[in-house]
Amino acid sequence: MPQYLLSVHTVEGEVREPMTDEEMQQSWAKISALNEELKSAGAWVFAGALHGPDTATVVRMSDGEVLTTDGPFAEAKEHLGGFYAIEAEDLDAALAWASKATAAVGKPIEVRPFRDDPDA
Amino acid sequence: MTPTPDSVREPDAAPRLEEAEIGRIFREESGRSVAALIRAFGDIDVAEDAVQDAFAVALRKWPRDGLPPNPGGWITTTARNRAIDRLRRESRGRELLSEVPMLLPANDDLRIPEEGGPVPDDRLRLIFTCCHPALSTEAQVALTLRLLGGLSTKEVARSFLVTDAAMAQRLARAKRKIKAARIPYRVPEDHELPARLRPVLAVVYLVYNAGLTSPAEPSLCLEAIRLARILATLMPDEPEVAGLLALLLLTESRRSSRTRPDGSLALLGEQDRRRWDRALIVEGQAMVRRCLRRNQPGAYQLQATINAVHADAAAIEQTDWPQIVVLYNQLFAVAPTPVVALNRAIAIGEVRGAAAALALVDELDLDNYYAFHATRADLLRRLGRNAEAAAAYERAAFLAPTDAERDFLSLGGRGPRSTEP
Numbered sequence: 001m002p003q004y005l006l007s008v009h010t011v012e013g014e015v016r017e018p019m020t021d022e023e024m025q026q027s028w029a030k031i032s033a034l035n036e037e038l039k040s041a042g043a044w045v046f047a048g049a050l051h052g053p054d055t056a057t058v059v060r061m062s063d064g065e066v067l068t069t070d071g072p073f074a075e076a077k078e079h080l081g082g083f084y085a086i087e088a089e090d091l092d093a094a095l096a097w098a099s100k101a102t103a104a105v106g107k108p109i110e111v112r113p114f115r116d117d118p119d120a
Numbered sequence: 121m122t123p124t125p126d127s128v129r130e131p132d133a134a135p136r137l138e139e140a141e142i143g144r145i146f147r148e149e150s151g152r153s154v155a156a157l158i159r160a161f162g163d164i165d166v167a168e169d170a171v172q173d174a175f176a177v178a179l180r181k182w183p184r185d186g187l188p189p190n191p192g193g194w195i196t197t198t199a200r201n202r203a204i205d206r207l208r209r210e211s212r213g214r215e216l217l218s219e220v221p222m223l224l225p226a227n228d229d230l231r232i233p234e235e236g237g238p239v240p241d242d243r244l245r246l247i248f249t250c251c252h253p254a255l256s257t258e259a260q261v262a263l264t265l266r267l268l269g270g271l272s273t274k275e276v277a278r279s280f281l282v283t284d285a286a287m288a289q290r291l292a293r294a295k296r297k298i299k300a301a302r303i304p305y306r307v308p309e310d311h312e313l314p315a316r317l318r319p320v321l322a323v324v325y326l327v328y329n330a331g332l333t334s335p336a337e338p339s340l341c342l343e344a345i346r347l348a349r350i351l352a353t354l355m356p357d358e359p360e361v362a363g364l365l366a367l368l369l370l371t372e373s374r375r376s377s378r379t380r381p382d383g384s385l386a387l388l389g390e391q392d393r394r395r396w397d398r399a400l401i402v403e404g405q406a407m408v409r410r411c412l413r414r415n416q417p418g419a420y421q422l423q424a425t426i427n428a429v430h431a432d433a434a435a436i437e438q439t440d441w442p443q444i445v446v447l448y449n450q451l452f453a454v455a456p457t458p459v460v461a462l463n464r465a466i467a468i469g470e471v472r473g474a475a476a477a478l479a480l481v482d483e484l485d486l487d488n489y490y491a492f493h494a495t496r497a498d499l500l501r502r503l504g505r506n507a508e509a510a511a512a513y514e515r516a517a518f519l520a521p522t523d524a525e526r527d528f529l530s531l532g533g534r535g536p537r538s539t540e541p
Contacts, residue, residue: 002302090304091254092312111254113301 001087003045003114004094008107010081030104038086043097045085053079081107085114137183146175149192150270151350155242156196158305161203163216164267164295170203171195177202243268244354245305251320252303259294260323266291268350269343279330279340313358321364321420324348328368332375333521341375344368359414362407363421369404370427373397383524389436401431422451441470458484462492474502490519494529 019027038044056079059068084101088094091111098109150171157167174195188194207213250263258280265271265279277287297303308316324347331340348365355361377395380386408428411421426447433439448464461484469477478499486492497512517529 004301090302091252092304092308094301095254111301115300 001089002094003085003087004091004097005110005112005114006084006086006094006098006101007080007110007112008049008082008101008105009078009110010107011078027104027106034100034104037100038084038097043086043088045087047082047084049082050080078108137187139179142175142178142182145187145191146171146178146195147270149195150175151243151246151268152192152241153196153199154267154270155246157199157203158246159242160200161207161216162305164298166203166207166213166216167199168267169206170199173202173206174199241354243350244307247320247351247354248308248316249298249303249305251316251323252298253316253319254301254303255294255297257319257323257326259290259297260319261326262287262290263294264323264347265327265343269347271343279334281334317355317358317360320351321360324351324364325368325420328371332371341368341372345372359411359416360418360420363411363418363424366404366407366411366424367420367427369400369407370424370431373400373404373431380524380528382527383522384528385525388430393434396431404428405431417450417454419451419455422447422454426451439470441467445471458486459489459491462486462489462495466495469499474499478503488519490516490521490525490529492516493519497529 035044035047038047057068057070061067082105084097086094086097088097091113094111094113098111102109153171153174154164154167157170158164161167161170177198178195182188204217207217246268247264250267251260255263261280262276265276266273271279273288273291274284276291277284280287282290324344327340327347328344331342331344334340345365345368348361348368351361352365373396374391376397377391377393378386380390404424405428408421408424411417411424426444429440429443429447444467445464448460448467452460452464462481465477465480465484468480478496481492481496481499484492493512493516497509497516500506500509500512513529517526520526520529
């Protein structure tokens with residue numbers, strides 16, 4: 001079964017009203033409900049939330065040597081906030097899960113296919 | 121140019137089957153073949169290459185043997201055999217073939233669906249894949265023209281004023297995404313259809329408008345109408361598909377009279393209505409009447425209906441403007457865009473006068489749209505506010521999309537400033 005990365009994008013420096021405790025609880029409830037749904041549908045591979053982009057380190061090759069630099073990777077206004085790895089039959093099925101995820105998380109989701117397993 | 125069976129027996133007397141004619145037949149038929157082969161082999165590149173191979177065979181054989189009785193079937197069968205030969209030669213291909221043997225009938229050709237027959241037409245799968253929302257609009261348009269319309273990469277590139285290399289890259293990237301992300305090759309379910317149909321219709325409309333605004337590429341207008349006809353055949357129960365085709369036919373009926381000799385846009389009121397194409401109007405209006413009977417209005421059907429009302433008037437003075445205002449009100453309810461609001465205001469101006477229209481126009485946020493300033497200029501001129509009118513003409517000329525249009529506007533325009541509906 002093809003696997004897809006559903007990545008949760010957070011906008012850098014976005015001014016937001018801090019969530020009230022009640023809103024925070026509602027948000028968690030929605031996300032755990034989605035996680036349960038993914039697991040019972042057999043689409044769940046794994047998921048995780050990430051620390052902010054200021055905690056990122058990037059390694060790249062430069063003149064034949066590995067260069068380690070303070071992240072984030074790109075001068076982007078958005079950064080990866082978290083992700084799901086799921087199994088889905090095709091892009092439409094993956095997009096259906098992503099639609100549920102963006103509704104639960106309240107942030108844009110990027111969907112990208114994993115490359116085929118090289119050992120397969 | 122189709123040779124009769126008799127003339128085929130006497131090659132010397134037969135009209136030569138020209139390369140251009142073979143090209144035309146391939147363009148006409150290749151969408152169906154490519155679509156059938158994509159389903160059979162599960163790979164767009166394999167299907168494209170195979171139809172290209174079949175074209176080379178036809179260039180060699182058809183002038184000698186004459187046109188086969190069913191050119192579409194011949195293309196699909198020849199392309200399929202070519203694809204199998206080609207894949208057997210490659211190890212990757214043998215792998216691909218071993219995955220799809222059940223899809224390949226042993227000897228008979230692929231089932232070529234008859235128009236209206238029980239086998240769903242693969243072209244419908246193809247158009248929904250080409251216009252999948254996960255692809256950019258540019259990619260959707262390019263893929264649709266290339267795969268469904270049968271245009272060469274070079275022709276698609278020329279239509280959109282990009283280099284061949286850039287277009288080849290755009291197509292390759294889109295096909296890579298379809299493969300890697302597994303954009304499915306299927307007709308959407310009923311509940312998905314409204315959302316999935318929208319980009320399909322938008323692509324066809326965009327192709328038509330590209331032909332309309334670049335006089336160098338009028339063939340795009342005909343290509344869009346051909347695509348819309350295919351969609352209307354494949355989805356006879358979708359009112360917006362019929363609405364789009366009717367809109368294109370009615371717009372096309374005026375195409376030859378919508379430009380002045382200098383290349384600038386002739387306004388609706390200035391056009392020589394005797395030059396409008398009656399056959400297209402009759403066909404378009406009949407489709408509009410069928411849509412009205414169905415009573416499931418949508419944006420394309422309403423625009424078609426507005427055009428049908430214009431086509432009914434033998435002169436601009438005979439236009440049923442109150443009816444057009446009603447239709448623009450309905451259109452604005454389903455498509456509340458500033459451009460629709462601008463055209464609605466123009467129609468209201470014809471019923472309630474320039475002052476009423478100007479009040480509506482001045483509320484719109486369209487400062488970068490030349491037609492907005494041209495409309496304001498005309499309304500101000502009609503109200504005798506000449507200095508303000510001159511300033512608005514100047515702004516319109518500055519934003520005009522073509523030189524001819526800019527020259528016309530900088531001379532202060534003329535006549536009733538009613539933009540194309």
